[in-house]
Amino acid sequence: EAGVAQSPRYKIIEKRQSVAFWCNPISGHATLYWYQQILGQGPKLLIQFQNNGVVDDSQLPKDRFSAERLKGVDSTLKIQPAKLEDSAVYLCASSTRAGRGSYEQYFGPGTRLTVT
Amino acid sequence: GEDVEQSLFLSVREGDSSVINCTYTDSSSTYLYWYKQEPGAGLQLLTYIFSNMDMKQDQRLTVLLNKKDKHLSLRIADTQTGDSAIYFCAESAKGGKLIFGQGTELSVKP
Numbered sequence: 001e002a003g004v005a006q007s008p009r010y011k012i013i014e015k016r017q018s019v020a021f022w023c024n025p026i027s028g029h030a031t032l033y034w035y036q037q038i039l040g041q042g043p044k045l046l047i048q049f050q051n052n053g054v055v056d057d058s059q060l061p062k063d064r065f066s067a068e069r070l071k072g073v074d075s076t077l078k079i080q081p082a083k084l085e086d087s088a089v090y091l092c093a094s095s096t097r098a099g100r101g102s103y104e105q106y107f108g109p110g111t112r113l114t115v116t
Numbered sequence: 117g118e119d120v121e122q123s124l125f126l127s128v129r130e131g132d133s134s135v136i137n138c139t140y141t142d143s144s145s146t147y148l149y150w151y152k153q154e155p156g157a158g159l160q161l162l163t164y165i166f167s168n169m170d171m172k173q174d175q176r177l178t179v180l181l182n183k184k185d186k187h188l189s190l191r192i193a194d195t196q197t198g199d200s201a202i203y204f205c206a207e208s209a210k211g212g213k214l215i216f217g218q219g220t221e222l223s224v225k226p
Contacts, residue, residue, distance in 0.1 A: 004158075031212065042120070042204050042216030043159070056211050091158060095212065103212055107151075107158035 002026065004108035006092050012114045018080035021111045025073070025094030031055075032069055033105060034077050035091040043091055049075065082115045089113070122205055122217035129225050134192040136220045138205030141186060145207035148181065149214065150190045153202045162190070162203075192222075200224045 005024040013019050025032050030051050035043035046065065048056040051072040060067070064083070069075040079086055089110040095103040119141045128134045140148065146167050151159040165172045165179045165188070172179045178191040192199055202221050206214040 033213065040218070042206075042218050043214075044216070045213040048211060048213055056213060093159075097212070104161055104164070105214060106161065109156075109158045 004092055004094055004106055006090075006108040006111055008111055009109065010112050010114075012116065013082055015084055015115050016081040018078065019082055019113060020076055020078045021090050021092075021113075023075045023077070023092030023108060025075070025092070026106055029094035029096055029106075030072070031095045031097060031103070032075050033093040033095075034067060034075070035093065037089040037091055037110070039088070046077070046090075079113075082113075084115050087113055087115045120205055120207055120215050120217035122203075122220045124218065125221050125223070127223045127225065128195050130195060130197055132195055134190075134195045134199070134222055134224075136190045136192075136203050136205075136222065138188040138190075138217055139186055140188065140205070140207045140215075142207055142209060142215070143183075143186065145209065147208045148179075148188050149206040149208070150177075150179065151204040151206060151216075153204065153219070155201075159204065195222075195224050197224045197226060 032049045034046045037043040046060045047067045049069040052069050067077045089112050091110045092108045093105040095105045097103045122138045149164040150162045153159050163174050176193045180189045202219040204219045205217040209215050
């Protein structure tokens with residue numbers, strides 16, 4: 001079974017530029033998560049999708065971040081314009097379902113963003 | 117609110133046991149997880165425990181849960197140099213999102 005795919009793996013941009021990350025979850029997984037992991041910290045949820053609907057985007061800085069999951073499969077996370085504090089690893093994860101049950105989340109390798 | 121805390125570093129000798137500790141705040145968490153992250157890699161799910169259990173063993177890994185004190189631990193028996201990584205404790209929160217601790221860096225010396 002193929003894992004969660006993400007691209008690009010690395011991206012360097014200047015502040016105020018825009019950037020987009022792509023995620024392809026495990027086939028059949030209805031729930032998709034984007035996490036931000038700042039160096040030295042644990043991942044923090046940015047947005048959660050169930051199929052193509054948003055379940056939780058309470059921690060997403062909506063003035064600069066946007067995400068979509070068209071057709072309930074692949075997802076794109078965009079930052080426009082980027083700030084220095086957006087430098088982090090952006091992790092995509094997927095699970096079969098959502099909720100407090102044992103719906104194990106499987107993570108992709110992440111995209112390391114450096115904003116200069 | 118939801119919060120998970122871990123100690124930042126642990127150093128052990130190869131062959132010893134490692135114990136990584138974690139405390140959490142959300143008493144309604146039904147599952148608690150341990151993830152491993154190697155340099156430049158994503159997170160790998162190691163094991164998880166249901167909140168009505170107090171222990172789970174999986175080969176070299178033993179998870180202990182004290183629900184009263186909201187304390188979780190991961191014991192790695194016969195620690196090897198390949199176990200060197202950052203270990204994250206996480207609790208399941210409303211909607212299924214995970215709340216992670218800041219990670220414990222395990223260093224295994226030969």
